[in-house]
Amino acid sequence: MLAAPPSFAAMARKTMTRKLYHKTAQCVASKIGASHTQGGVKSVFVLELADVSTGELSIKFFNVELTKNGNYTVGRNSDFAKLYRLTIGENHSKRFSRANQLLSHFHGFEFSITDEVSKGQNGKRFKKVTKILPKHPVISDDWTPTGMLKMKPRKRPKSADSKGNEKAKSRQQVGKKKAKSRQKLGNDKTLQTPKTLDRPRKHLV
Numbered sequence: 001m002l003a004a005p006p007s008f009a010a011m012a013r014k015t016m017t018r019k020l021y022h023k024t025a026q027c028v029a030s031k032i033g034a035s036h037t038q039g040g041v042k043s044v045f046v047l048e049l050a051d052v053s054t055g056e057l058s059i060k061f062f063n064v065e066l067t068k069n070g071n072y073t074v075g076r077n078s079d080f081a082k083l084y085r086l087t088i089g090e091n092h093s094k095r096f097s098r099a100n101q102l103l104s105h106f107h108g109f110e111f112s113i114t115d116e117v118s119k120g121q122n123g124k125r126f127k128k129v130t131k132i133l134p135k136h137p138v139i140s141d142d143w144t145p146t147g148m149l150k151m152k153p154r155k156r157p158k159s160a161d162s163k164g165n166e167k168a169k170s171r172q173q174v175g176k177k178k179a180k181s182r183q184k185l186g187n188d189k190t191l192q193t194p195k196t197l198d199r200p201r202k203h204l205v
Contacts, residue, residue, distance in 0.1 A: 024135065025049035025058055025113050027106045032072065035061065036121050043072060045080060045103055049113060049129065058115040060129035064099060072100040082147030087111075089138030091149070110135040 029048040034041050045062040062080040064072045074080045074096050084102060085091055087109050095102060111132050118128035143149050 022112070022114050023058075024052050024110055026052055026110045027108065028057075030103045030106060032064075032100060032103070033061075035063075045072070045099070047106055047129075049111060049132075052110065056127065058113060058127035058129050060113070060132055067097075071098045073097045074099045077148050082143075083132060083134070084147075085140070085143050085149075086137040086147040087134045089140065091142060 026049065027047050028050045031046050031048075033044050033046045035044045043064050043066045045064055047060040047062075049058045049060060050056070051058070062074070062078070064074050064080070067073055076093055076096055078096075080099060081096055084105070088105055092102060111134055113129050113133075114131040115127040115129045117125055119125055137145070137147075139145070141150070
Protein backbone atom coordinates (compact mmCIF):
# COMPACT_ATOMS: atom_id res chain seq x y z
CA MET A 1 0.00 0.00 0.00
CA LEU A 2 1.14 3.49 -0.76
CA ALA A 3 1.98 5.66 2.22
CA ALA A 4 -0.52 8.38 2.98
CA PRO A 5 0.61 11.85 1.86
CA PRO A 6 1.81 14.08 4.67
CA SER A 7 -0.75 16.39 6.16
CA PHE A 8 -0.77 20.08 5.40
CA ALA A 9 0.24 20.88 8.97
CA ALA A 10 3.26 18.60 8.74
CA MET A 11 4.32 20.17 5.45
CA ALA A 12 3.92 23.60 6.96
CA ARG A 13 6.16 22.68 9.91
CA LYS A 14 8.88 21.45 7.54
CA THR A 15 8.77 24.38 5.13
CA MET A 16 8.43 27.13 7.74
CA THR A 17 11.99 28.22 8.45
CA ARG A 18 11.20 31.53 10.13
CA LYS A 19 8.63 33.06 12.45
CA LEU A 20 7.54 36.68 12.19
CA TYR A 21 6.84 38.92 15.18
CA HIS A 22 4.85 42.17 15.09
CA LYS A 23 5.53 44.67 17.85
CA THR A 24 6.12 48.26 18.88
CA ALA A 25 9.74 49.12 19.59
CA GLN A 26 11.73 52.23 20.46
CA CYS A 27 15.08 53.16 18.92
CA VAL A 28 17.58 53.12 21.80
CA ALA A 29 20.91 53.13 19.95
CA SER A 30 22.55 53.31 16.54
CA LYS A 31 25.96 52.57 15.06
CA ILE A 32 27.91 51.89 11.89
CA GLY A 33 28.71 48.25 11.28
CA ALA A 34 29.84 45.78 8.64
CA SER A 35 27.96 42.99 6.89
CA HIS A 36 29.74 39.94 5.49
CA THR A 37 28.22 38.92 2.15
CA GLN A 38 29.28 36.75 -0.76
CA GLY A 39 30.51 39.90 -2.49
CA GLY A 40 32.68 40.84 0.48
CA VAL A 41 32.34 43.10 3.51
CA LYS A 42 29.90 45.98 3.13
CA SER A 43 29.18 48.93 5.42
CA VAL A 44 25.77 49.13 7.07
CA PHE A 45 23.89 51.39 9.46
CA VAL A 46 22.45 49.65 12.51
CA LEU A 47 19.43 50.68 14.56
CA GLU A 48 18.82 48.92 17.88
CA LEU A 49 15.12 48.81 18.74
CA ALA A 50 13.80 47.72 22.14
CA ASP A 51 10.38 46.12 22.48
CA VAL A 52 8.32 48.56 24.59
CA SER A 53 6.71 45.61 26.43
CA THR A 54 9.63 43.24 27.03
CA GLY A 55 12.75 45.30 26.32
CA GLU A 56 13.96 42.63 23.88
CA LEU A 57 16.23 44.06 21.18
CA SER A 58 15.67 43.84 17.44
CA ILE A 59 18.17 45.01 14.85
CA LYS A 60 17.48 46.99 11.67
CA PHE A 61 20.18 47.17 8.97
CA PHE A 62 20.51 49.78 6.19
CA ASN A 63 22.85 49.41 3.22
CA VAL A 64 25.21 52.39 2.82
CA GLU A 65 28.26 53.27 0.76
CA LEU A 66 31.58 54.44 2.15
CA THR A 67 33.11 57.20 0.03
CA LYS A 68 36.80 57.93 -0.50
CA ASN A 69 36.42 60.93 1.80
CA GLY A 70 35.31 58.68 4.64
CA ASN A 71 31.66 59.70 4.51
CA TYR A 72 28.70 57.33 4.40
CA THR A 73 26.18 58.03 1.67
CA VAL A 74 22.70 56.72 0.83
CA GLY A 75 20.40 57.23 -2.15
CA ARG A 76 17.64 59.83 -1.97
CA ASN A 77 15.03 57.05 -2.21
CA SER A 78 16.92 54.44 -0.21
CA ASP A 79 15.28 52.65 2.73
CA PHE A 80 17.20 54.90 5.12
CA ALA A 81 16.13 58.12 3.36
CA LYS A 82 12.47 57.05 3.15
CA LEU A 83 12.34 56.11 6.84
CA TYR A 84 14.08 59.38 7.76
CA ARG A 85 11.46 61.47 5.93
CA LEU A 86 8.57 59.58 7.54
CA THR A 87 10.12 59.79 11.01
CA ILE A 88 11.71 63.25 11.14
CA GLY A 89 9.53 65.00 8.54
CA GLU A 90 12.44 66.60 6.69
CA ASN A 91 14.14 65.86 3.39
CA HIS A 92 17.89 66.49 3.77
CA SER A 93 18.81 65.64 0.17
CA LYS A 94 22.30 67.15 0.44
CA ARG A 95 22.98 65.64 3.86
CA PHE A 96 22.24 62.13 2.60
CA SER A 97 25.79 62.25 1.22
CA ARG A 98 26.87 62.35 4.89
CA ALA A 99 24.09 60.17 6.24
CA ASN A 100 26.13 59.11 9.28
CA GLN A 101 25.39 62.59 10.69
CA LEU A 102 21.66 61.79 10.59
CA LEU A 103 21.80 58.33 12.14
CA SER A 104 21.34 59.44 15.75
CA HIS A 105 18.19 61.45 14.86
CA PHE A 106 16.16 58.23 15.17
CA HIS A 107 16.89 57.89 18.90
CA GLY A 108 13.78 57.94 21.07
CA PHE A 109 11.25 57.41 18.28
CA GLU A 110 8.83 54.47 18.37
CA PHE A 111 8.25 52.19 15.40
CA SER A 112 5.90 49.42 14.38
CA ILE A 113 8.19 46.58 13.34
CA THR A 114 8.11 43.04 12.04
CA ASP A 115 11.14 40.89 12.83
CA GLU A 116 12.36 37.34 12.54
CA VAL A 117 14.95 35.14 14.18
CA SER A 118 18.22 35.23 12.23
CA LYS A 119 21.74 33.95 12.74
CA GLY A 120 24.77 36.23 12.74
CA GLN A 121 28.31 35.57 11.52
CA ASN A 122 29.32 34.38 14.99
CA GLY A 123 26.50 31.84 15.01
CA LYS A 124 24.44 33.71 17.60
CA ARG A 125 20.75 34.23 16.99
CA PHE A 126 19.15 37.66 17.04
CA LYS A 127 15.93 39.39 15.96
CA LYS A 128 16.31 40.98 12.51
CA VAL A 129 13.81 43.66 11.52
CA THR A 130 12.22 42.97 8.13
CA LYS A 131 9.61 45.75 8.14
CA ILE A 132 9.61 49.07 9.92
CA LEU A 133 7.32 52.11 10.00
CA PRO A 134 7.21 55.07 12.40
CA LYS A 135 4.44 54.87 14.96
CA HIS A 136 3.39 58.36 13.90
CA PRO A 137 4.61 58.87 10.30
CA VAL A 138 4.91 62.41 8.96
CA ILE A 139 2.67 63.02 5.95
CA SER A 140 3.80 65.45 3.26
CA ASP A 141 2.90 66.45 -0.30
CA ASP A 142 6.56 65.93 -1.21
CA TRP A 143 6.59 62.15 -0.62
CA THR A 144 4.30 59.12 -0.72
CA PRO A 145 3.00 57.23 2.37
CA THR A 146 6.06 54.97 2.01
CA GLY A 147 8.45 57.94 2.14
CA MET A 148 9.43 57.87 -1.52
CA LEU A 149 9.89 61.29 -3.10
CA LYS A 150 7.25 62.33 -5.60
CA MET A 151 8.32 63.28 -9.12
CA LYS A 152 7.67 66.91 -9.99
CA PRO A 153 5.80 67.28 -13.31
CA ARG A 154 7.85 68.74 -16.13
CA LYS A 155 6.79 72.01 -17.69
CA ARG A 156 5.03 71.40 -21.00
CA PRO A 157 6.44 73.31 -23.99
CA LYS A 158 4.14 75.98 -25.36
CA SER A 159 2.40 75.08 -28.60
CA ALA A 160 2.46 77.23 -31.73
CA ASP A 161 -1.20 78.16 -31.18
CA SER A 162 -0.57 79.41 -27.64
CA LYS A 163 2.44 81.45 -28.81
CA GLY A 164 0.29 82.99 -31.58
CA ASN A 165 -2.45 83.83 -29.09
CA GLU A 166 0.07 85.48 -26.79
CA LYS A 167 1.43 87.61 -29.66
CA ALA A 168 -2.11 88.61 -30.66
CA LYS A 169 -2.91 89.59 -27.06
CA SER A 170 0.31 91.59 -26.88
CA ARG A 171 -0.52 93.49 -30.09
CA GLN A 172 -4.04 94.12 -28.83
CA GLN A 173 -2.72 95.57 -25.56
CA VAL A 174 -0.30 97.83 -27.45
CA GLY A 175 -3.17 99.04 -29.66
CA LYS A 176 -5.32 99.83 -26.63
CA LYS A 177 -2.49 101.81 -25.03
CA LYS A 178 -2.00 103.85 -28.22
CA ALA A 179 -5.73 104.53 -28.48
CA LYS A 180 -5.85 105.72 -24.87
CA SER A 181 -2.84 107.92 -25.48
CA ARG A 182 -4.46 109.56 -28.55
CA GLN A 183 -7.71 110.06 -26.68
CA LYS A 184 -5.89 111.72 -23.80
CA LEU A 185 -4.01 114.00 -26.19
CA GLY A 186 -7.32 115.08 -27.80
CA ASN A 187 -8.88 115.78 -24.43
CA ASP A 188 -5.90 117.90 -23.42
CA LYS A 189 -6.27 120.06 -26.58
CA THR A 190 -9.99 120.52 -25.94
CA LEU A 191 -9.39 121.67 -22.38
CA GLN A 192 -6.83 124.34 -23.37
CA THR A 193 -7.70 127.99 -22.49
CA PRO A 194 -9.34 129.69 -25.53
CA LYS A 195 -7.33 132.48 -27.13
CA THR A 196 -8.38 136.09 -26.34
CA LEU A 197 -10.37 137.63 -29.19
CA ASP A 198 -9.24 140.98 -30.58
CA ARG A 199 -11.41 143.88 -29.40
CA PRO A 200 -13.60 145.34 -32.18
CA ARG A 201 -12.17 148.51 -33.60
CA LYS A 202 -14.13 151.69 -33.13
CA HIS A 203 -15.43 153.19 -36.36
CA LEU A 204 -14.63 156.85 -36.77
CA VAL A 205 -17.71 158.99 -37.45
